[in-house]
Amino acid sequence: MSKFTFRIDPLSNQLKFQQLIDAVIDAISRNLLQVGDILPSVNQLVKESSLSRDTVFKAYAELKNRGIIESVPNKGYFIAKATTKVFLFLDTFKAYKEVLYGSFLDNLPENISVDLHFHHYNMDVFEKIITESLGKYSKYILMNFDHERVPEIIRQIPKEKLLIIDWNIHTTPDMSVVYQDFGQTLYDTLETRLEQIQKYERFIFLYPEFTYHPKESIGYFEKFGQDFQLNYSVLQNSKKFNVQKGDLYLLVSDRTLARFLDQCSEKNLVPGQDAGVISYNETPMKKYVKDGISVISTDFELMGKKAAEFVVNGGPMRIQIPSALKVRSSM
Known part of the structure; x- marks a missing residue:
């Protein structure tokens, strides 16, 4: 008997077939489904969740296309791959972001893969990349920026899958955030x-x-x-x-x-x-330039580690990462 159950969320903005895809991927990421586990049959899902046969077939076909599930004639659909995909969306890639990114990867299990994207504070790029990513990842790690359209765009991502990092802007109390304070x-x-x-x-x-x-x-x-x-x-x-x-x-x-x-x-x-x-912002080289550059910086290594914890364990999570002034010869 399948360990997986599915119910339509009538309040979700996602299409029904996409909700089913998301539910399967999320169940894999939380180890509720493992390689070899059997998924409900098409008939069973139609009966239990009021989905149409076309909707279930469309969702299963997409999961097969991604290599997440396979089908065996007369036996049904089963989980073929346990790899979990994470969406990481940074503003720009600078030296201190490399520290964050490295820490994030170092603290993730080997079965989790990360797709890295950048928005460069461009609203059209931000919207396009997020829209195209919807439903394809088990977790979304985003760096927001100050633009009035950001809230409506990130609202499309289920809150339990979303973590905002670095800048606590355009968030609500029920969102997960790992941030630094700039004031x-x-x-x-x-x-x-x-x-x-x-x-x-x-x-x-x-x-x-x-x-x-x-x-x-x-x-x-x-x-x-x-x-x-x-x-x-x-x-x-x-x-x-x-x-x-x-x-x-x-x-x-x-x-x-x-x-x-x-x-x-x-x-x-x-x-x-x-x-x-x-x-x-601390970078690996600032301690060496001109015998050392003084910096005000948050702990980007800790920020990356906490983001990885969100991916592995889920939320909710609201953490302010401390900042400090490191005095060197430039001061």
Whole structure:
């Protein structure tokens, strides 16, 4: 007798045949179905779930096409492959994302495969890739971004299969989220090194026009400057970025970090002595560049590990990954 049962969800936006496909894949990912297990017959599903024969045949045909199930004449359909597929959707692939991705893969069992995609903050790409992925994966791991259409698009993914990572935006309390904080955490981490910050004449936050870094960080940076009576400013035009002796810079883009280092070299300024810099997001190389670049960063390795836990064990999951300021010679 089959261990698998199926009921139509009348509130789902998914077509009935897609619901059946999703249910089989999900049962495999949770080990409710294993290789060799028999699925209900077409007649049994028609009787128990009020599906039409065409709908059941269409769903089983698609599962066969993917190699997930096989059929044996006069015996029925059975599970042929236990591999679980996960959809991972990142914004861009930068050095610190490689740390997250590596940790994610390292903490997954061998029978789970991952399809990696990038949206590059392009709404059309975001919508197209998600729409085409619906029903093909047991879990969906997404990096959201600040766009009004994001909620309606991710709403198509069943919440029990969806995990939002990195930026807690466009989420609801019943969604699973593993994220970093870009507001109060910035304030708190800077406060831990207040004395070192105060030795500089000015504290400048370069928030370039091309960045997608959350804007809430600007408000918390300004509050920090006000509360501790610093000479601070926010520069949002990268063309006006001009490194000066005695200034400390907070940079959210590695592109502007390279420009900072170039200008220091051109002006014979020693990072950490003549001008200081704090860079956002740890990468494997920042501890070695110019004897070490100070960073404010969340633990991307832990974020990847928690995302893998969601894939293996399921949700719900709402976890804020801590961030810290690592001081090196550049400060």
